[in-house]
Amino acid sequence: MKLPVYIGLLDEAEATLASSFRVVADGHGDEPDVHFILQTFAKKCDAHREALKPVIDRYGEDIEGEEEHRLTANGMTEVRSGPLALMLDLQDLYVLVNHIDVTWMMVGQAAKGARDTELQGVVEQCEGDSELEIRWLQTRMKQAAPQALLVAE
Amino acid sequence: MTDRIADIWGERTPHGSGQAWPGRVDQVLAEGLTDGDVDRWVQSACVLCSNGCGCDIAVKDGKMVGIRGRAQDRVNRGRLGPKGLYGSWQGEQHRDRLTRPLIRVDGRLVETDWDTAMGRIVERSKELLASKGPLSHGFYTSGQLFLEEYYALGILGKAGIGTPHMDGNTRLCTATAAASLKESFGADGQPGSYADVDECSAIFLYGHNMAETQTVLWARVLDRLEGPNPPKLVCVDPRDTEVARRADVHLPVHPGTNLALMNGLVRELFANGWIDEDYIAEHTANVDQLRSVVEPWTPEKVAETCGVQAADVRRAAEIFGTGEKILSTVLQGFYQSAHATASACQVNNLHLLRGMLGRPGCGLLQMNGQPTAQNNRECGADGDLPGFRNWENPQHVQDLARLWNVDPAIIPDWAPPTHALQIFRYVEQGSIELLWISATNPAVSMPQLERIRHILDQESLFLVVQDIYLTETAQYADVVLPCAAWGEKTGTFTNADRTVHLSEKAVDPPGEARSDLDVFLDYARRMGFTDKDGRPLLDWSGPEDGFEAWKECSRGRPCDYTGLSYDKLRGGSGIQWPCTDDQPAGTEHSTGTERLYTDGGFPTAPEYCESFGHDLLTGATTGETEYKATVQPGKAWLKALDYTPPHEEPDAEYPLRYTTGRTAYHFHTRTKTGRSRRLNGAAPEPWIEMSVEDAARAGCQEGDIARVTSRRGSLEVPVRVGDIRPGTVFAPFHYGYWDTSDGGPHRAANELTITEWDPVSKQPLFKNAAVRVEKLRTGDGPSKAPDTTASRRATGAQR
Numbered sequence: 001m002k003l004p005v006y007i008g009l010l011d012e013a014e015a016t017l018a019s020s021f022r023v024v025a026d027g028h029g030d031e032p033d034v035h036f037i038l039q040t041f042a043k044k045c046d047a048h049r050e051a052l053k054p055v056i057d058r059y060g061e062d063i064e065g066e067e068e069h070r071l072t073a074n075g076m077t078e079v080r081s082g083p084l085a086l087m088l089d090l091q092d093l094y095v096l097v098n099h100i101d102v103t104w105m106m107v108g109q110a111a112k113g114a115r116d117t118e119l120q121g122v123v124e125q126c127e128g129d130s131e132l133e134i135r136w137l138q139t140r141m142k143q144a145a146p147q148a149l150l151v152a153e
Numbered sequence: 154m155t156d157r158i159a160d161i162w163g164e165r166t167p168h169g170s171g172q173a174w175p176g177r178v179d180q181v182l183a184e185g186l187t188d189g190d191v192d193r194w195v196q197s198a199c200v201l202c203s204n205g206c207g208c209d210i211a212v213k214d215g216k217m218v219g220i221r222g223r224a225q226d227r228v229n230r231g232r233l234g235p236k237g238l239y240g241s242w243q244g245e246q247h248r249d250r251l252t253r254p255l256i257r258v259d260g261r262l263v264e265t266d267w268d269t270a271m272g273r274i275v276e277r278s279k280e281l282l283a284s285k286g287p288l289s290h291g292f293y294t295s296g297q298l299f300l301e302e303y304y305a306l307g308i309l310g311k312a313g314i315g316t317p318h319m320d321g322n323t324r325l326c327t328a329t330a331a332a333s334l335k336e337s338f339g340a341d342g343q344p345g346s347y348a349d350v351d352e353c354s355a356i357f358l359y360g361h362n363m364a365e366t367q368t369v370l371w372a373r374v375l376d377r378l379e380g381p382n383p384p385k386l387v388c389v390d391p392r393d394t395e396v397a398r399r400a401d402v403h404l405p406v407h408p409g410t411n412l413a414l415m416n417g418l419v420r421e422l423f424a425n426g427w428i429d430e431d432y433i434a435e436h437t438a439n440v441d442q443l444r445s446v447v448e449p450w451t452p453e454k455v456a457e458t459c460g461v462q463a464a465d466v467r468r469a470a471e472i473f474g475t476g477e478k479i480l481s482t483v484l485q486g487f488y489q490s491a492h493a494t495a496s497a498c499q500v501n502n503l504h505l506l507r508g509m510l511g512r513p514g515c516g517l518l519q520m521n522g523q524p525t526a527q528n529n530r531e532c533g534a535d536g537d538l539p540g541f542r543n544w545e546n547p548q549h550v551q552d553l554a555r556l557w558n559v560d561p562a563i564i565p566d567w568a569p570p571t572h573a574l575q576i577f578r579y580v581e582q583g584s585i586e587l588l589w590i591s592a593t594n595p596a597v598s599m600p601q602l603e604r605i606r607h608i609l610d611q612e613s614l615f616l617v618v619q620d621i622y623l624t625e626t627a628q629y630a631d632v633v634l635p636c637a638a639w640g641e642k643t644g645t646f647t648n649a650d651r652t653v654h655l656s657e658k659a660v661d662p663p664g665e666a667r668s669d670l671d672v673f674l675d676y677a678r679r680m681g682f683t684d685k686d687g688r689p690l691l692d693w694s695g696p697e698d699g700f701e702a703w704k705e706c707s708r709g710r711p712c713d714y715t716g717l718s719y720d721k722l723r724g725g726s727g728i729q730w731p732c733t734d735d736q737p738a739g740t741e742h743s744t745g746t747e748r749l750y751t752d753g754g755f756p757t758a759p760e761y762c763e764s765f766g767h768d769l770l771t772g773a774t775t776g777e778t779e780y781k782a783t784v785q786p787g788k789a790w791l792k793a794l795d796y797t798p799p800h801e802e803p804d805a806e807y808p809l810r811y812t813t814g815r816t817a818y819h820f821h822t823r824t825k826t827g828r829s830r831r832l833n834g835a836a837p838e839p840w841i842e843m844s845v846e847d848a849a850r851a852g853c854q855e856g857d858i859a860r861v862t863s864r865r866g867s868l869e870v871p872v873r874v875g876d877i878r879p880g881t882v883f884a885p886f887h888y889g890y891w892d893t894s895d896g897g898p899h900r901a902a903n904e905l906t907i908t909e910w911d912p913v914s915k916q917p918l919f920k921n922a923a924v925r926v927e928k929l930r931t932g933d934g935p936s937k938a939p940d941t942t943a944s945r946r947a948t949g950a951q952r
Contacts, residue, residue, distance in 0.1 A: 030578075032908050037771050039800075147584050
């Protein structure tokens with residue numbers, strides 16, 4: 001049974017995303033909407049990890065084989081500078097959130113297959129958040145793109 | 154008429170439920186003049202708050218010499234407030250008026266002629282359009298121009314230049330009203346009517362110090378309170394305002410906690426079955442989500458979060474839940490605070506849950522702060538598309554392109570409209586290089602002023618300012634254009650309850666000053682903006698052409714003006730939109746459409762709505778696909794958001810909550826009211842309002858000079874020890890620097906405010922900051938804060 005591998009991946013990915021949200025939030029303090037909303041999102045990641053705890057207690061996080069299964073979605077440790085910085089940083093977050101979103105989807109499928117209602121509940125709660133994060137990132141990048149690509153220097 | 158500085162609301166003319174509000178004509182003439190001296194009276198409406206009181210301007214020898222309320226007008230039945238009586242024409246006749254254009258030469262502003270000034274603007278504008286394109290241009294306008302002026306600006310910005318960077322100071326005052334109406338009902342448009350005051354059995358005022366912001370509307374409420382069967386009154390406000398003093402229930406919530414209270418009130422409606430199941434089923438969507446979001450918000454939890462009594466929360470909910478006809482009004486206490494749109498939507502939800510819309514007395518007034526803010530929202534000078542059209546609906550963009558006879562590609566529908574603080578951010582980053590500010594004063598009214606001054610002073614910026622005085626903002630300009638004020642030009646405007654008034658030109662503007670409309674038309678002409686057939690984009694010869702053009706733009710939309718004309722607006726009362734040929738203004742006492750949503754049908758159909766909506770937590774757009782998949786056309790949305798604490802809360806270093814607001818005697822940044830002798834005398838200088846215990850803790854007594862510090866700056870102002878709730882301090886936002894000597898200490902309230910905005914409405918959070926207060930020195934007497942209003946000295950009313 002490989003579900004514990006994916007639960008471990010998920011837990012790790014949420015931790016990575018939380019710290020990446022915080023890095024971008026801190027690095028773009030001059031964009032107050034980005035600054036505050038990414039902090040809110042980071043807190044959601046913390047809550048997701050909290051929600052996963054009882055599941056991890058039951059299944060364990062399969063450390064064995066994790067290296068081999070690890071997906072190549074590294075977190076962000078610093079923000080960029082320059083006129084394209086905000087857009088590129090948001091785009092990196094976009095990749096990370098989509099990675100998590102699809103991971104939740106797959107874990108959700110397994111939860112259904114295993115008739116694990118507790119895990120299904122966790123998935124339901126957390127999937128909605130990553131969908132919202134995707135929509136917000138799209139909204140903000142749509143706003144930023146024309147100015148950044150056409151006029152900013 | 155009593156002296157209306159001392160007696161702000163005037164004599165009572167009580168009326169009972171369902172009775173017409175009696176008339177009372179207020180009038181002020183220049184000293185020494187009597188009615189017989191007046192050459193003529195010219196019809197207008199007052200522009201010194203959002204109420205839109207019908208008035209006539211007295212003219213003698215080509216000069217404005219007086220003002221009188223119009224007895225036949227539905228808004229005020231003859232009354233005027235102190236600002237209209239003492240600051241309307243008086244505030245425009247000061248020797249400081251700008252009479253010639255100014256341009257910057259060697260760092261100094263010097264007088265020039267219109268040709269030179271406009272030539273400079275056009276040269277820079279053309280140069281930037283050629284080298285950088287339309288996104289190099291930003292326009293920041295007002296809530297105080299006329300409809301025709303906004304529409305001209307909207308057209309030249311959207312179809313002449315093609316920039317999404319257009320907004321108004323309406324973003325600071327009324328954006329949340331518009332946003333919450335769009336989120337709940339699918340389109341902007343005030344559901345209620347001022348006449349609901351005459352019919353209701355209870356009035357809820359949410360963050361709305363009506364007694365000072367709309368003094369004439371408050372007089373109408375006072376007349377109900379002193380008549381037979383008076384309405385119950387519920388007030389949500391951290392200050393002991395006149396509204397709070399008259400209230401049956403006063404909920405002095407901590408600033409920043411409105412949403413917790415609202416979620417609690419909605420919960421009580423569910424918990425006690427005070428809801429209209431049939432109405433909810435037939436006319437709303439999303440009730441289950443609303444129910445689950447508010448479920449945790451028991452009165453006890455609300456009490457703990459908001460700092461109020463649980464019993465008062467229950468009592469307020471009971472008044473709403475069991476009242477026969479409820480009127481709600483909402484203003485800056487909600488709009489300029491945390492979770493603005495979500496909190497305003499909860500007010501909409503209360504009315505939807507009880508089916509209290511579209512009937513006499515059952516009204517909802519998401520208010521405006523400024524007289525013509527509504528027109529900015531309608532005409533597309535603030536980022537919305539004209540006629541409440543939907544940015545995300547290609548058909549709506551096509552409609553506009555057809556109307557203007559332009560290529561649809563020029564209309565910037567590919568990016569969401571840029572809100573004011575984002576426009577300033579682009580200026581800060583140097584990507585907007587031409588900023589055109591009309592009739593507003595961001596150097597005093599925007600948050601975090603040190604930053605705003607730095608932005609306005611930016612080397613890369615070419616700044617155009619058009620105004621009637623050399624404001625704090627104009628002093629940073631490269632070109633200053635002197636404009637005509639109210640009474641010096643003709644145009645229409647629409648108040649907070651959709652009443653359209655015509656304001657006629659009474660006198661000529663001073664010197665070479667021109668109307669804002671003439672300036673915009675002149676710019677469009679000089680820029681050579683044309684339609685697809687090479688004809689001028691804006692070929693209006695004057696305001697009436699603009700009004701006729703606007704009527705076509707509004708046709709078939711919620712704000713339909715097609716049944717109105719200048720002629721129909723002359724002589725009688727103002728008229729409420731929508732007003733169409735099918736429902737003609739017709740007879741002499743016609744009042745257009747009194748209330749919206751009388752049949753419980755809402756403009757949410759995807760092809761008709763103004764917005765597909767947003768997530769209330771983040772502002773993420775819903776998008777067309779999701780909207781179409783979930784909407785139940787014609788039903789209103791019950792939208793909800795759970796409460797989380799605001800981002801800046803008091804701590805050890807900054808232990809007090811800071812909120813800003815208004816006094817009855819001043820409007821905005823005092824450009825006019827500060828130049829009225831009577832009004833300035835009533836409130837000549839700023840102050841900081843503190844409770845008895847907070848003042849004692851800071852070692853301050855009445856009139857002592859204190860330093861108030863936030864993470865962004867500090868003020869040095871006299872202390873008023875008043876009846877504000879402990880833990881919160883208040884500063885009026887009107888005061889800037891034009892009437893202080895250079896280099897004096899900071900006194901503008903917005904030195905301290907935070908650059909943060911509501912995620913949906915993008916309205917800045919002026920009422921959420923943390924500060925500390927220290928005594929600087931002993932004062933030489935009491936502060937000069939008014940003793941007639943919420944700022945009056947402590948009486949022990951605070952809890």
